[in-house]
Amino acid sequence: MSGVKILVACHKNTALLKSKILLPIQVGAALGKEKLENMLADDTGENISEKNPMYCELTAQYWAWKNLEADYYGFFHYRRYLNFSDRKYKEDRWGNVRENILSEEMKEKYGLSDGKIEALVSSYDLVISEEKNIASMPGKASNVYEQYQYGDALHIEDLKCVSDIVREKYPDYAEDMELYLKGKYTCFCNMYIMKKELFFEYMEWLFDILFEFEKRANMRDYSIEGRRTPGHLGERLLTLYYMHLKRTRNLKIKTFQTVIVFHTEAKQPVSVLPAFEERNIAIAFACNDKFVPYMSTLLESIRECASSKYNYDILVLTQNISEKNKEILKRMITDKSNFSIRYLDPTPYIQGCSFYIRGHFSIETYFRLVLPELLPGYQKILYLDSDMVVQGDVAELYNENIDGYLLGACHDADTAGLYNGYEPNKKQYMDQVLKLKEPYMYFQAGTLLMNLEEFRKIYTVEEKLQYATSHKFQLLDQDILNKLCEGKVRYLDMVWNMMVDYAGIRKNQIVVKSPAWLNEMYLEARKKPKIIHYAGSKKPWHHPEMDFGEVFWKYARMTPYYEGLVRDMTLYSIREAEEKCKWSRKIVGGIRCVREHGVRYTLRYLRKK
Numbered sequence: 001m002s003g004v005k006i007l008v009a010c011h012k013n014t015a016l017l018k019s020k021i022l023l024p025i026q027v028g029a030a031l032g033k034e035k036l037e038n039m040l041a042d043d044t045g046e047n048i049s050e051k052n053p054m055y056c057e058l059t060a061q062y063w064a065w066k067n068l069e070a071d072y073y074g075f076f077h078y079r080r081y082l083n084f085s086d087r088k089y090k091e092d093r094w095g096n097v098r099e100n101i102l103s104e105e106m107k108e109k110y111g112l113s114d115g116k117i118e119a120l121v122s123s124y125d126l127v128i129s130e131e132k133n134i135a136s137m138p139g140k141a142s143n144v145y146e147q148y149q150y151g152d153a154l155h156i157e158d159l160k161c162v163s164d165i166v167r168e169k170y171p172d173y174a175e176d177m178e179l180y181l182k183g184k185y186t187c188f189c190n191m192y193i194m195k196k197e198l199f200f201e202y203m204e205w206l207f208d209i210l211f212e213f214e215k216r217a218n219m220r221d222y223s224i225e226g227r228r229t230p231g232h233l234g235e236r237l238l239t240l241y242y243m244h245l246k247r248t249r250n251l252k253i254k255t256f257q258t259v260i261v262f263h264t265e266a267k268q269p270v271s272v273l274p275a276f277e278e279r280n281i282a283i284a285f286a287c288n289d290k291f292v293p294y295m296s297t298l299l300e301s302i303r304e305c306a307s308s309k310y311n312y313d314i315l316v317l318t319q320n321i322s323e324k325n326k327e328i329l330k331r332m333i334t335d336k337s338n339f340s341i342r343y344l345d346p347t348p349y350i351q352g353c354s355f356y357i358r359g360h361f362s363i364e365t366y367f368r369l370v371l372p373e374l375l376p377g378y379q380k381i382l383y384l385d386s387d388m389v390v391q392g393d394v395a396e397l398y399n400e401n402i403d404g405y406l407l408g409a410c411h412d413a414d415t416a417g418l419y420n421g422y423e424p425n426k427k428q429y430m431d432q433v434l435k436l437k438e439p440y441m442y443f444q445a446g447t448l449l450m451n452l453e454e455f456r457k458i459y460t461v462e463e464k465l466q467y468a469t470s471h472k473f474q475l476l477d478q479d480i481l482n483k484l485c486e487g488k489v490r491y492l493d494m495v496w497n498m499m500v501d502y503a504g505i506r507k508n509q510i511v512v513k514s515p516a517w518l519n520e521m522y523l524e525a526r527k528k529p530k531i532i533h534y535a536g537s538k539k540p541w542h543h544p545e546m547d548f549g550e551v552f553w554k555y556a557r558m559t560p561y562y563e564g565l566v567r568d569m570t571l572y573s574i575r576e577a578e579e580k581c582k583w584s585r586k587i588v589g590g591i592r593c594v595r596e597h598g599v600r601y602t603l604r605y606l607r608k609k
């Protein structure tokens with residue numbers, strides 16, 4: 001016998017902790033094109049490796065049951081571990097403790113050394129991930145049954161089938177099954193460590209149920225995710241088994257937090273370094289594939305206004321820009337030896353975060369929150385929203401001194417006007433939710449000169465994201481940054497972020513309600529703006545006649561996307577006209593209805609329409 005053995009399920013080469021207890025195992029090895037080096041494999045001896053597309057990490061558990069000798073059997077994932085330390089850490093909305101990379105420091109932090117694990121595990125019969133409250137998580141599920149019912153690609157009939165099997169084969173679990181499905185708590189991820197006798201008992205019980213389910217279920221037309229149903233059901237059955245043990249036996253059981261790691265590449269990526277050794281002007285955008293044509297207009301304006309004295313290091317934060325669009329954007333700057341464009345994916349840092357999105361905003365707006373972590377080789381960066389154009393050399397802005405500040409930004413006269421009476425609920429929100437000490441010092445986040453070094457000193461990525469997901473902020477990450485950076489902002493001339501007169505009401509109805517000094521600042525910035533910000537849901541690519549719309553189209557004509565922009569604007573105008581005609585027909589129909597049937601009948605008619 002050999003003490004504690006914890007199998008770490010892997011399906012690709014991945015970073016691993018040095019350990020004699022944490023043993024990596026390739027799952028689905030029978031279906032893999034190649035064997036992963038320095039790992040066990042679930043296709044030797046007696047196994048169900050070929051069932052991995054259905055059973056997921058349970059193929060490793062079956063293999064351990066049939067082929068491995070140990071006193072204690074445990075199971076982790078290549079990205080998920082248990083926190084064996086004596087300290088509780090902050091969790092995200094899914095109940096996970098978040099880590100960026102797998103490292104020896106993390107090993108020490110969470111008590112994952114062999115000695116610590118062995119000493120701790122030997123004191124218990126069962127160690128398992130903590131129960132999590134489903135009702136407190138994103139989504140509409142209020143109990144375990146509903147969570148499965150609303151699960152992506154899952155079918156509630158399968159959970160009912162397994163419930164029937166449990167009641168037929170193991171009637172002493174019926175009480176636990178009913179309480180579990182109606183309850184709010186469950187253990188995630190099939191992560192546990194059990195004493196040998198208990199583990200063998202659990203395996204016999206678990207696979208008896210799942211193999212019977214396979215016989216009864218019809219998964220022929222399920223999607224790829226749907227085919228993983230036995231794995232999803234196994235996760236629920238583990239919690240059921242755990243609940244039954246707690247109710248019926250006097251066992252020593254311990255629960256621990258789950259730690260999720262986002263960077264698990266076998267070889268950690270080299271830190272991104274400035275593109276140029278001297279006079280490097282680092283500029284970041286956030287963009288998705290659909291928004292590229294509009295971002296290209298910003299890029300073209302920067303290109304046209306750039307000085308030959310500086311080098312422009314463009315970094316695009318994106319999850320999905322296509323190779324085709326990347327090639328087009330690259331061609332836009334091929335004649336400029338002092339321009340570079342590269343792409344960074346922030347997914348590893350924000351994965352698992354449930355960000356609040358509303359209106360015309362998108363997930364990309366949150367990407368700037370992780371710039372300090374994405375760019376450890378940079379001291380500062382200029383972040384610009386992609387719905388802007390510039391009319392001055394941004395190197396001038398980049399060279400502003402922000403030493404000792406978290407960032408440089410411009411006052412937000414629009415929000416000040418909303419707060420000062422234009423929008424009645426704005427004052428209550430800012431005073432009671434954001435609780436800013438000086439609400440008129442609120443800044444607009446479209447232009448940010450970020451001191452990345454200072455950010456890294458004050459906030460961890462976990463602290464920023466924890467706050468970011470703690471509330472449904474009205475202006476999303478702009479509100480978040482205003483709160484996090486309060487008192488550590490250097491205010492810039494508003495010419496570097498002049499918001500257009502949105503819908504013809506911003507200048508004369510909203511900003512005019514702001515303090516006089518802010519209103520004057522805004523009016524002065526409008527005279528010769530160096531960065532024009534088309535903030536709001538109405539954009540110049542749909543409404544070319546809007547405030548400063550002609551400046552956007554001046555640069556848009558120089559981009560490879562011009563013809564597509566014109567086409568999209570035309571289609572938008574057609575749809576808008578059709579919508580107006582539809583409402584005109586409704587109004588005419590309503591008037592006729594009033595004449596013939598009266599007001600009450602007409603109101604019912606219009607509601608139905």
